[in-house]
Amino acid sequence: MPLTGDSTILVPVDVSGPDLPESGILDHLRPVDVVVLGYYMVPKQTAPAHLKADHETEAAARVDEIVAGIDATDHEVEGVLVFTKDRQDSIDRVADQHDCDAVLVPGETSGIERILVPLRGDVNLDRIVSLVADLERTSDASITLFHSVTEGADPSQGEFILRGAVDRLAEEGISRDRLHWELSESGDPQGEIAALAGEHDLVILGETEPSLRDRIIGTVLSPILDSIDAPAIVVRDTT
């Protein structure tokens, strides 16, 4: 059984400025393949090829620096540089082209010890669980699986989902004392996840309707992602 899995995470980074992403969260991605997407924003007035001609060298150097900074042992770290007018277009395209399973949304963190995994119990469940397994198999962070029961639904259904996920993660080689689960019947999943996220260092959650585009950083900010400061990994729904 491999110690690490074959998931791929896309890490979008704005390379038009000198700021590089924090290394804490990047270190945590070591067990999986990483695609670093350096994007350079182009204003409407300018042809992307024009800014590329002017800034390609420095931007490529920044991407290379980030790639080199991720200490890849036996996993691939690839750099892609894109000149774009729409970050979401590029995230979607590059994630498709490189078969990425998830996208990192950067946030503030000091060290990753507590991880929150909200589950909705939909088709995406498998993908979330296997990514969590790939990512956390070799770490020693504690993992809290969370499910909020929708109003009028049977709470045992939620408990079934959570217990099933715990069992699967245990099968994948994550020790049971690192796994916790929490079932809520408050009927306010967003508020609860936001509150819980404050106590965690990383949130791994599934992409929800309508698309990645509106979920992360897009024009319609996801209320959840908006309200948490911790970094998040959004698992793509590619079915």
Place this chain on the structure above:
Amino acid sequence: MAGSSSGELERNIGFLEAMTLGGGTMIGAGIFILPGIAAEGAGPASSVSFLIAGGVAFLAALSLSELATGMPIAGGSYHYVNRALGGLFGSIVGWGMWTGLMFASAFYMIGFGQYLVAPIPFLDGRVFVVVLGLIGLALIVGINYYGTEESSKLQNLMIGAEALVVLVYVAVGLFFIDPANLEPFAPFGPGGIIATTGVVFVSFLGFEIIATVAGEVKDPSRNIPLTMLLSVALVTVLYALVMLVTTGVVPFTELRDSLVPVSDVAVVFMGSVGVVAIVAAAAIAAISSSNSSILAAARVNFAMGRDALMSDRLNVTHDRFGTPHRAIVVTGAVTALLIGAGLRIQAIVALLAEVASFSFLLSYSLVHVSLVVFRRANPDEYDPSFRIPDPLYPAVPVLGVLLTALVISQMAPVIILLGLGLVALGAGWYVVYARDHAIDTGLFEDAFPRIPLGGRTTGTPDVYRVVVAVANPDTQRDLIRLAAASAHAHADEGTPELVAVNVLQVAEDTSRQNVAAERLEHQHDLLEAAREVATEMDVSLRTRAVTGERVDETIVDVLVEEGPDQAFVGWRGTPPEDGSLFSPRLDAVVAEAPCELSVVTFHDDGIGRPVALAGPDPHSPVAARRAVDFATVDGTTPTLVNVQRPGDDESAAVARGEAVVSAVADRAGLDPSVYDVEILVGEDVETAILETVTDYDTVCVGLSEQSETSRLMFGTIAERISREAAGNVVIVRGSYDESGRPERAVQRVVTGETT
């Protein structure tokens, strides 16, 4: 391979954005400002003028669609004309478009002033019109200087509202048409209708904007033709209806003096609410049209700079905002002067409109010519996904040129004079500034090859063709030099021709990524790197930038197509750890190249003294031949080396070695006077070779065919040399169709490994 070494270009403009860009620019100022002038020139028949102008635009859109899907990168008409007809015409069209956009922009902003001034009685007067126009322009230039994001919802909403106002105007207005007003329909005859066409053509400039930003349109092969043709067709119908309503509701004799014709008509059947709506729509229209013009002007400038037809200093992008601020400011400044001219010139609106029309009509007729040139020359990079269907070609470009000529011929002499002045400006610029560094020479001679004089009708003369695959034109000039030297050294076998090929690796689906711009960049770099070498070596040169999902397979495709005598590829020198033989980018080339092949690893600058290992292996004669070819680069004498074990008698060993060398030279067809011989005698063959070859600058060694396993594919000696030699190493493989045995050996090895 680091994927980040080359930046990808995202395509961000979807169907809807392209429609609002094209349609939004077109349903613009033109239709609000021009009806008065049009009615004055053609009476009620001015709707026919709009239909003819729309027809001219549609023909241009057809030709542009084909060219734009063939080369979907920034620049529009300018780019196609420059590629097809060369720098002189490129410069004329580039300057024509740039100045045309300035005139159009000034025209929109004067119209903006007129519509705002009209409803406010005490603000009447030309000064206010000009001042308001300048304020509007300053606003646009300011916004564009600081930069904005791609699509703003507000903007789309405003363009939608503006289109709605026009639609309501037409829909309601149709019921208020008094047929008596439409009599006589064409008071000024066909001449008036055509002359008016020249004025109103400016209202169709919007579709060109789509071609200008072609590098940013998603799924360009679908969206570019669709949005261009659709927007022209819709807008033509809309314009004709607006004109019909306008001249049908108010007699054209009253309209002709109106500066705000649509507003004056709307008041008749929609009252003051209608007037407010029309004024608001006209103001939005003017701003959005003018804004798009400035964007397009910046793209044209960038495209000209890319082809070295415009100063890079103009095309500097702003450190912080990333905008081409200098080009924007210069465009704005000239536009401001043109608006200011409105203080002096009575008929400024018609003048600005007509000059802009002239510039673009001329550009489009050259676009039609370019289409014919591209079709006939059919260069590599031209593979349009939209083609004008057969029964319409060449009717479309021919008709397009004739119609534009007809419209231009009916323009006022002063306009033609001004227009020709702009042509002279472009031509003069080319002669004074651009001629020396222009990159593109045009395809005219490819399209219409001159019939050779003296009746030389027998088949094409023999060509000795060498293909060199170049990954990085900047660092691989020596590779190009080696290939050119080889071609030159075989001049007795045919006219030497060098074909430099660059493969741009692309993903399977490129509809969301602008690969065409990268390809053009590579083509330019390649041409620049190879041109000098080709001249120096006196070989003719062709460059090809091709795209493919897999580099090695694409190179093989090119080789099969070109049918060369030799091929050259570069190799970084160490066998990879992923199980491939040379590298994933080369293996198929080594296995399948249908010609002699040299795999070159450079450790040294320059070629210097070459040496070849002459041995029993099947490719040795070709390696010897290459060493002789390469020696011509620096005018040295090549050495053929052979190693023998000492055995009983050293002198017998030397004699054995000499016999092998002369046999190899004989098979290679080399005269003994062109090479030196060195025979090594030693127990350890490999070490002896390695020690000796370090004295030379370039080592040629035949590809070993004997080993069965991929690791030893090119033999231990060749592998150790390529690892350890301080000089350049060339692994040479002969042509497979000459000897059957190597072919079988390699295929067995390769299929065992790569499938």
